[in-house]
Amino acid sequence: MARLLRTLEDLRERLSEWFPHQVDGLTLILHDSPMSLAASNPMWAALWAVTDPGARRFVTGWVNRRELHVLAPRYLREAAAGSTGAVQMLAHAALTLYTRRVVIESNHDLHFSSPPMRSLASLRWAWMLEGASRWFSGETAYAGTAIGRRLSADRRPSFPPSLRDAPLLGGTVFDLLVSEQGEQAAALMSGRLLPGGSRETLIRAFDGRSVIDIEGMWRSHLAKLASASDVIG
Numbered sequence: 001m002a003r004l005l006r007t008l009e010d011l012r013e014r015l016s017e018w019f020p021h022q023v024d025g026l027t028l029i030l031h032d033s034p035m036s037l038a039a040s041n042p043m044w045a046a047l048w049a050v051t052d053p054g055a056r057r058f059v060t061g062w063v064n065r066r067e068l069h070v071l072a073p074r075y076l077r078e079a080a081a082g083s084t085g086a087v088q089m090l091a092h093a094a095l096t097l098y099t100r101r102v103v104i105e106s107n108h109d110l111h112f113s114s115p116p117m118r119s120l121a122s123l124r125w126a127w128m129l130e131g132a133s134r135w136f137s138g139e140t141a142y143a144g145t146a147i148g149r150r151l152s153a154d155r156r157p158s159f160p161p162s163l164r165d166a167p168l169l170g171g172t173v174f175d176l177l178v179s180e181q182g183e184q185a186a187a188l189m190s191g192r193l194l195p196g197g198s199r200e201t202l203i204r205a206f207d208g209r210s211v212i213d214i215e216g217m218w219r220s221h222l223a224k225l226a227s228a229s230d231v232i233g
Helices: 002-015 034-040 042-050 053-058 073-079 082-089 095-104 113-125 126-137 144-151 166-181 183-189 197-205 211-232
Strands: 027-031 060-064 067-071
Touching: 002 027, 002 095, 027 034, 034 042, 034 053, 034 060, 034 067, 034 113, 034 144, 042 060, 053 082, 053 144, 053 166, 060 095, 067 095, 073 082, 082 144, 095 126, 126 166, 126 183, 126 197, 144 211, 166 183, 166 197, 166 211, 183 197, 197 211
Parallel strands: 027 067
Antiparallel strands: 060 067
């Protein structure tokens, strides 16, 4: 627990470089099983159910303004099933949830909306919220193997990633943006919910490129991430 708290504090300092609002005073609650976690928030179980089956093990908890609920490290190590990439991704579980809270607090439209509207917006903009949370926490860097498995499935992922794919693929949109425009552009993209929706957000973030061009770049980027994990493995 002490090690995890130190890691969260280090993350807090790094995030302060990119996000205007930080989060203090969260109570960290570890759960020994998904049943315990679901009992703490039924909405978590609903989100787990709609997530692509191959990515469900990366839906590890939930966070609000007072508490961060996450599956315990021992359970997460077992859930990784010996996959090096999954072990590293799941080691970021609490970090990703903390980052999610920072992103929400730093997003003008989410921060000032009512809880029901915030929940609806979080579903509509899942690719952005999950993507920012998982990229800035460092989790996406280890997702190559899981991405490769997702690409081998029959169903082609949509762009931007759907609610079903957001926990795994949302971070790849940010990874591509950082490679093209830098980290500041990634932080700015997560800061507002533009009236034009995902289309306007992506065009503005990628400096005026068309959504068709961005999607083509993204699909090539997914293939590269998956291939790189194969080489490393």
